[in-house]
C-alpha cells in the first residue's frame with residue numbers, strides 16, 4: 001500500500017463529512033471534560049474517500065476501558081438522578097495542588113505578559129533545569145543524567161507510553177511482541193495501534209503476538225520467568241496499576257536478568273513510585289545493570305496532582321543499545337524532536353516547584369492523605385472478611401471476589417451502593433474476580449463509601 005503525503009496541505013475540520021449523533025457521557029476526569037464521548041453514527045452520510053482505515057484500528061476491541069465505565073456511570077445517573085455517587089473508579093486526583101506549586105505557575109504565566117519575561121518555544125526534550133532536577137530528585141545515586149531525561153506532557157500522552165510504544169513500533173524493528181502484566185489498557189491498545197499485535201481471539205479477548213503474564217496473589221504478583229517466552233519489549237508497571245503491588249528488589253533483579261539474557265528492553269512505568277512506603281525500589285535503575293536494558297516512564301500526575309496540568313518524563317539511558325550497537329537514546333531524541341514541541345512552560349515551572357524542598361514536602365503530605373484513604377477503605381473491605389491487596393505502596397486496592405465476574409461486582413456496587421469502581425477484567429483477562437478501588441477522594445467520601453460497603457456486604 002502506498003501512502004502519499006501532501007506536505008503543507010492539512011485537513012480542515014469542515015472537510016469531515018460525518019455528522020454523528022453525539023451522546024454525552026460523564027467524563028474520564030471531570031464534568032467539564034464530558035468528552036469521553038461515544039460517537040454513534042446511525043445513518044452515516046457523507047463522501048467515502050479512497051483512504052483506507054488503518055487495519056490496526058480495526059483490531060481494537062470495544063473501546064477503551066474508561067469511556068466504557070463513563071457510559072455506565074452516565075446510565076446510572078439517568079436511572080438514579082438523586083443518588084450521591086462516590087467515584088472510586090478512574091484514578092483521578094482530588095486534592096488541591098499545594099500553593100507553593102501553583103504560585104510558581106502563576107508567576108511564570110504572569111511573566112509571559114511582560115517583555116522581559118516572555119518566552120516562546122522551549123527545548124523539545126524539556127528545560128534542562130527541570131531535567132536535572134528530575135535526575136537529582138528521583139535518580140540520585142543511580143547514575144541517571146539530566147540529558148537522559150525527556151520531559152513530556154504526561155506519561156501516557158503523545159510523549160510517554162504512547163511515544164515509547166510508537167518507538168517500539170517504529171524504531172525497534174523486527175518482530176516485537178510485548179509482554180504484559182495485567183495493567184494499564186494503554187499499553188495494549190497503543191501496541192495494537194502501532195501494529196505489534198496480531199488478531200484478537202474471540203474466546204479469551206487476548207491478542208496474538210502478545211504474551212500475557214498473570215501477576216496475581218498466587219504468584220506474589222510476579223510472573224514465572226522460567227516459563228516465559230522471549231519478547232523484544234517487556235512492559236512492567238511498579239507500583240502496579242491496578243493491583244497496587246510494588247515489585248520487590250529481588251523480583252526486579254530477576255526481571256533485569258531475564259531482559260539481559262534475552263536481549264529484551266523493559267519499559268518500566270513508575271508513575272506511582274512516590275507512594276512506596278517500604279523499601280521496594282522506586283526506580284528500575286536501583287537494580288544494577290538496568291540502565292542497559294530499561295527505559296523508565298513516569299509522571300507528575302499522581303505524585304503532584306498534575307492530572308490536568310500535564311507533565312511527565314521518560315528516561316532513556318545512554319547505555320541502552322540496539323542489536324547493531326546504535327544508541328536507542330539517539331532515535332528517541334529524534335522521535336521527540338519530530339513529534340513533540342515540548343511540554344507547556346507553565347507546567348514545567350510547576351514541575352520545578354514540585355521538586356524544590358518545600359514543594360516536595362507539601363506533596364508528601366498530600367500523598368500521605370491518599371494513603372490514609374487507602375487504609376480506611378482497605379480496612380472496610382478487610383473487616384468484611386474480603387481479601388484486599390495493594391494500598392500500602394500505591395493509591396489502589398485490588399479486592400478479590402472469588403468466583404464472581406468483575407463486571408457483575410462493579411454493577412452491584414454501582415447499583416446498590418452508588419460507588420463507582422473499575423472491574424478488574426478491564427485490565428486484562430487475569431483481572432476477572434477483582435475490582436480496583438481508588439483511594440483518590442475527599443476523606444468524607446471515603447468514609448461514606450466505607451459505610452455503604454459495610455452495609456452492602458455485611
Ligand SMILES: Cc1ncc(COP(=O)(O)O)c(C=O)c1O
Nearest residue numbers: 154155156157241271299301312
Ligand atoms: C501506571 C500509569 N502510568 C501512566 C499513567 C498516565 O499518566 P499521565 O497522567 O502522566 O499521562 C497512569 C494514569 O493513570 C497510570 O496509572
